[in-house]
Amino acid sequence: MQATKVAAVAASIFGLAAAPATAGSSAQPGQTVGQAPGAPLPVGLYFIDTSSFGSRDIAPRGTDSNVNLPSFIWATPADIVGGRLQFVVLQPITASSTRGAAYQSGFGQTLLAAQVAWKLGHDLNFSYLLGAYLPSDTKIVIQNPVLHQRFAITYNGDGWNLTGNVLYGTFFDTRSATGTYYPDFLNLDLTATKHFGKWEVGPVAFGSIDLPTGDPSYARQGQVSVGGLVGYNFGPVNLQAYVTRDVIQRNYAGLETRGWLRVTVPIYQDKDAPPAASPVIRKF
Template identity: 65%
Template sequence: MTGFGLGLRGIASAALALYAAGSTTAAYAASAAQPGQTIGLPVGAQLPVGLYFVNLSSFGTRSTRPGDTSTNVNLPTFAWSTPWDIAGGRLQFFVTQPVVAATLQGAPYQSGIGQPLLAAQLAWDLGHDVGVSYFFGGYLPIETRFLTQSASLTHRFAASYTGQDWNLTANLLHGIFLETRSPFGALYPDYLNLDLTAAKKFGKWQVGAVAFGSSDLPTGVSSYRPQGQIAVGGLVGYNFGPVNLQAYLTRDVVQRNYRGRETRGWLRVIVPLYQDKDEVEPNRTLVTRRQAE
């Protein structure tokens, strides 16, 4: 399952851009995709045919001066795994509408609607519990001023191994902005994110290690200070039958131009609204098509 996430990487940095745009300092910006948003999901594998609701909620605090910068990101998503194949890959669609709240260095919280994501994906079952996928979509423009505003394209390449109750997944996310500047002067760099998962199921439980990294791509603007981070953490999940829950905690071990390291807690709920009974046994929450057999 890929693309459930839509996020706003460096939401606090976008808020910083509003302050910087009216000053002599270089403007900070934020990308459209939140690093870590696909952790825990076998994003290279096919979904069983059906309709799903997924929400990923996260709260993070970054140590900055004079006060901490905190963000809450909620990513409600509808995912439709169709019965149709194109070039041997299962066709899947995703729609996400985020809701975000943020405080910059202890200032009052601001909240607003983030950029909607519309996307499609092809996922191929290569056999031997290996799957790969290609995801392509777009973030629509918005006018919420403390968030990323410009429209952008995203494409993602994922590979998953799901045999023997493992989820070994790598997902590379590449974002391309259609406009390089916001109306307030913030620079929007293209970006690369990499989400990594190594988790194993033990009955209804799932535990594992996770990591993600992100980096702005070159902008050609000498005054811009590119942002990047590497974070690691742990994941635990539980299958309640019709509903799956996952929680993970991450901490930056390396950061560049974020003014501090972030600790973030994440909670994901996966609710199958409809599943094809020919592909999924009763009381089996979606994981992958093969694991549901």
């Protein structure tokens, strides 16, 4: 596969994050939009960094946050029941200012995960990710360990990227050492972009919700956000930028506008490795 194509595929795999502790989700809502995590990567090692800055409209002073998500993805030549085995390690860095207070920053929860991605045929792909967010000592992020699963489906024919990615987190312990309650969470990231040569454009959207809890005093949070993405493949480096805006929010005290920038660099590709396994459902 040519370097430019490899970078484009790598750019479409997935971002992984830890979010500020004001949200119930360890996986930052919206972090995988613009990507195609259902599709297997070519064999190799990839560096992907997704950085975002958001401001939430809260009078008289808003709440701002930056989440930086450097990650390494190793797409192995191994097949698991016909799908490509991939490993992920991520160490996020976060900074936030709550209602005009001084910024605080630190390392977020480290994510370790494995993913299997299958080609289903007819340009459809599906992947399953299983991993864990490790405990963190940084007070501005979620601190308790989380079992994390993702289910992604991607259509990538004719230059399209039509992807839905469900992110589900289950806390091992719903109470932090300081008494903060952490609900299980469910996120949905959506992408509908089209490639025109080296350019990529299209709408994106995401939603997040805290799942029902056993604590009636906890105010469950949720949001729905929409936006647009533009990307350019420099070959081998791929860049994507997008802006999102909340249209619905619950218990966040205000709507958030967030700008995102992603860079993908293939560090190493095994050009002699076999391609991903044949489609499970063959074309007729």
